[in-house]
Amino acid sequence: MDMKPDDASFRTNPRTVVVLGYGAIGQALVPLLFRYFAASRPRLVVVAPDIPDSLGDRPEEVEFIRLSLTQDNLAASLGMVLGSGDVLINVSVEVASHDLVVWCRAHRVFYLDTCVEPWAGGYGAMGVSSAQTNYFLRHQVLSLHEPGATTAVIAHGANPGLVTHFTKAALLELAAIKGVSQWASWAELASLLEVRVVQIAERDTQCCRIPVRPQDFFNTWSVDGLMAEAWQYGELGWGSHERVFPSSGVRHAYGDGAAIYLKENSASIRVRSWVPSVGPQWGYLITHHEAISIASLLTLPGETASRPRYRPTVYYAYHPTEMTCHSLDHWVESGFGAPRVKRVLKDELTSGFDQLGVLLIFPGGAYWYGSTLELPQARSLALHNNATTLQVVAGILGGVEWMIRHPQAGVVEAESMDFREVLEVARPYLGHVSGIFTEWQPSVSGGLQFSDFRLSCTPLSMHREKVA
Known part of the structure; x- marks a missing residue:
């Protein structure tokens, strides 16, 4: 079950907080760290290979080190910037989480990242083995866990991270609706509720007036991060109800x-899904840490690992x-060639929202629970953010709060945390955070098999097709 603090009044006060990486998420996070650590006012250091000309609020209070971290x-x-009791927040790409966790543990430094990353080139040898999958990366870092070691929180932004806490909240709300009151674990509760599929269901409607040319790559959080995920093999938690x-x-x-993983690039896999704002929609099945970790959380073991008594199918749509x-x-159709222009959209955005939640699907209906954040509201809440980046930063702040209240938890992910503690921050x-019931089902068969969700449409035709 969820870990709780030994002493709810405990709060460490780091002397130094280092943010590794200064892309869209790093730039969105730094102003809020000033607010979060307002009482203790630690030294704030940003380490990144590229520092943009516009440094945002209070640049004189931030120490910038232009450096590419390597093995x-x-x-x-x-070692030059961090000591015992300090905090390292990793929002970079292509810096191995495994090596950072090892170093931080040895030096008693608190660690948090939003994605378990390999070194540069770690995703490049697709087709060799499972060693390039998120399943492998997660397994490798969790194997570093030592009870009582300085806390290292892995994979804790919006998703992965917050969506696990949304899953727990959704299960409790659905249990109240269905009158289920006795359960011994999250997996047992999901089983009693007959949850067959858990989708991390997201719709981003933010837009701008800049035209997208065929060789451009626009995104609202990270271009390199999304390209890496879209290139990886598709991964999903594999449910015990699946027949084929x-x-x-x-x-x-x-x-x-x-x-399991599919020997197909994530960008080529599309599935039926549902969100409150538009109803039925399609989504890319993008490989993500939470598809594995939530599936693990919701497993009732059987005689063998491949034959559990219960597990839902879990994936990101x-x-x-x-x-x-x-x-x-266009990137896929070009054979994954390097884009001519990479652009993370922030100030250029004019309207829209990001609706991120979990969809618990069971025979006869589904229950969606999550966050709907409008672009104007995101900007009013925190400078240098759009709706997507602020959802990620919210997960980071909740993870940091949990980490410093649980200083000796070892290596943990969202599934081991008290979801109420994190969501409070x-x-x-x-x-707007809420849950909503829907009668939506992917097909009339009622079997909720993966084949009921998977779409076979060609990429560009998807934008002209309404998914029923």
């Missing part, structure tokens, strides 16, 4: 077996902005 310089570079194993599917020979959809599809930045 060769990691130890010396971090995918022809491109591969099981892992190690770990708890909660997830992402419908990004229309600009990003066109960027992704994150909720003020999430706009």
